[in-house]
Amino acid sequence: MAPAVGLIGWFVYGFVLWTLYISFTNSKILPKYELWGVGQYVKLWGSRKWLIAVDNLLIFTALFLIFCVVIGIILAIFLDQKIRAEGVLRTIYLYPMALSFIVTGTAWKWILNPTLGIQKMFIDWGFENFTFDWLVNREMAIYTIVIAGVWQSAGFVMALFLAGLRSVEDEIVKAAKIDGANLFTVYWKILLPMMRPVFFTSFVILVHISIKSYDLIVALTQGGPGISTTMPALYMTQTAFHKSQVGLSAASAMMMFMAVAAVIIPYLYSELRRENAR
Amino acid sequence: MQDKTHSSYKQLEQKSKYTNMFLRWFLYFVLVIFALYFIFPLYVMVVTSLKTMEEIRQGTLLTWPSGLNFDSWLVAWGGRGYGAGDTFLKPYFWNSIKMVVPAVFFSTFIGAMAGYVLTKWRFKGDKWVFLFLLFGCFIPYQAILLPMARTLGVLGISNSVIGLVLVHTVYGIPFTTLFFRNFYVSIPSELVKAARIDGAGFFKIFFKILLPVSTPIIVVTIIWQFTQIWNDFLFGSTFSFGEAAPIQVALNNMVLSSTSVKEYNVDMASAIIAGIPTLIVYVLAGKYFIRGLTSGAVKG
Numbered sequence: 145m146a147p148a149v150g151l152i153g154w155f156v157y158g159f160v161l162w163t164l165y166i167s168f169t170n171s172k173i174l175p176k177y178e179l180w181g182v183g184q185y186v187k188l189w190g191s192r193k194w195l196i197a198v199d200n201l202l203i204f205t206a207l208f209l210i211f212c213v214v215i216g217i218i219l220a221i222f223l224d225q226k227i228r229a230e231g232v233l234r235t236i237y238l239y240p241m242a243l244s245f246i247v248t249g250t251a252w253k254w255i256l257n258p259t260l261g262i263q264k265m266f267i268d269w270g271f272e273n274f275t276f277d278w279l280v281n282r283e284m285a286i287y288t289i290v291i292a293g294v295w296q297s298a299g300f301v302m303a304l305f306l307a308g309l310r311s312v313e314d315e316i317v318k319a320a321k322i323d324g325a326n327l328f329t330v331y332w333k334i335l336l337p338m339m340r341p342v343f344f345t346s347f348v349i350l351v352h353i354s355i356k357s358y359d360l361i362v363a364l365t366q367g368g369p370g371i372s373t374t375m376p377a378l379y380m381t382q383t384a385f386h387k388s389q390v391g392l393s394a395a396s397a398m399m400m401f402m403a404v405a406a407v408i409i410p411y412l413y414s415e416l417r418r419e420n421a422r
Numbered sequence: 423m424q425d426k427t428h429s430s431y432k433q434l435e436q437k438s439k440y441t442n443m444f445l446r447w448f449l450y451f452v453l454v455i456f457a458l459y460f461i462f463p464l465y466v467m468v469v470t471s472l473k474t475m476e477e478i479r480q481g482t483l484l485t486w487p488s489g490l491n492f493d494s495w496l497v498a499w500g501g502r503g504y505g506a507g508d509t510f511l512k513p514y515f516w517n518s519i520k521m522v523v524p525a526v527f528f529s530t531f532i533g534a535m536a537g538y539v540l541t542k543w544r545f546k547g548d549k550w551v552f553l554f555l556l557f558g559c560f561i562p563y564q565a566i567l568l569p570m571a572r573t574l575g576v577l578g579i580s581n582s583v584i585g586l587v588l589v590h591t592v593y594g595i596p597f598t599t600l601f602f603r604n605f606y607v608s609i610p611s612e613l614v615k616a617a618r619i620d621g622a623g624f625f626k627i628f629f630k631i632l633l634p635v636s637t638p639i640i641v642v643t644i645i646w647q648f649t650q651i652w653n654d655f656l657f658g659s660t661f662s663f664g665e666a667a668p669i670q671v672a673l674n675n676m677v678l679s680s681t682s683v684k685e686y687n688v689d690m691a692s693a694i695i696a697g698i699p700t701l702i703v704y705v706l707a708g709k710y711f712i713r714g715l716t717s718g719a720v721k722g
Contacts, residue, residue: 156596
């Protein structure tokens, strides 16, 4: 026990506090320890790149959440209908979770590249004016990250909802059917409202994945074209390790930390309360 | 009268049979479409890796390769055999193995111990300690990268496999503790109490009573940790470069280094090589993988 608490205390909490402290200093390449006030935060929120990163994060999070949850629920409900080959289908929907974002990002980068990828496929099929250049288009590149991200994580939401649906007692569904409810009503009015905790869990996990998303962007766009697909996690590492602005990057890391904490702490608190109630 | 209702009932039954059949077809149709969408990138990866660059330029993403041509796999794994600038995955694959095995072992062991204490040697405030550890699952690692880089430097293990083992062990503990704690909570404490009365010590109880029944959760934990650590890119790319890099970092460098002509077939073969260990584990032990995934999310 002691080793676990000690290691986490030092390497998680101690380190976060260190980062917090550094974010209030004027550290460049090497950390300096005299306090400098909130200058780094002022600089951060005045930086165009950071604002683009936050903007991208909001777009990505919203779309990522919506698509993952909708696809996940559809797949879970459909798979719940005594489907033949359910095991095989489930395996297919979930396998992206076993792969790294670098592996899948490499694949998507190849699929989405305009010269030899999907665009060429459609042109060769006779759609001569077909264009699909999102990957190299400043305005659209962020949506390619959504496509790859949803592809990777939708199966996870499916697994959560399938587990949730399977834990509902058959009696409830049977009783509703005897009362004349059709399948649609059963799901819409009875089962989905019962899945509130699963919605909540999916929301927390997906938001937290999207705030932390880093690998996928590195593999797919490196934040480009230009800086159009920068996200906070990428901003932080670039500022720290390429631009050597340690203080500024610490400030951006703390912003990320607070965003995650704002979502996670209420979640952990409610989970703990639920467990205590049992 | 009697007859009429009977026939209309039959009609109704017939009709609902048709709608039912239509619904079933619709169901399978949607499920298969999604299956194709999920399979598509993997299919493209595999066929592209088996083509020559000439075939790639002439066909489309979906075109079947002309034959089983593993040349790009050999290049991805072992290089082209000329000196400078010839990057290939083999040494990095071994780096990853050397990193994963000890990191999985240590994090699993420490997590098992912590889970054991939290459930069987309960103390005042243990819930808070659990919460304290659990929060570590979620912190954005950006908030610890800078001090970690300094610490590894001070310890003299920056840019080394040992450094990465330390990092992955430490940040794996919250997950492994969560798994074991949730597993041990469901094991009756009476046995432990009885053993304690008989004078069995802390370690003896763990090894004689809990460990023998822990196989499923050990499997879940090992698979989870293996997948996470093998797939990690953030720590690997921050704390190592050059020769000490793990495979994901090497893959990314290979794909990004566009010195001459882009060889997509080699890129795809490299991506498959980097992904195959976790994919095999997933196919063989999917049940345990999913259990890890869902219990990583649904606590208690």
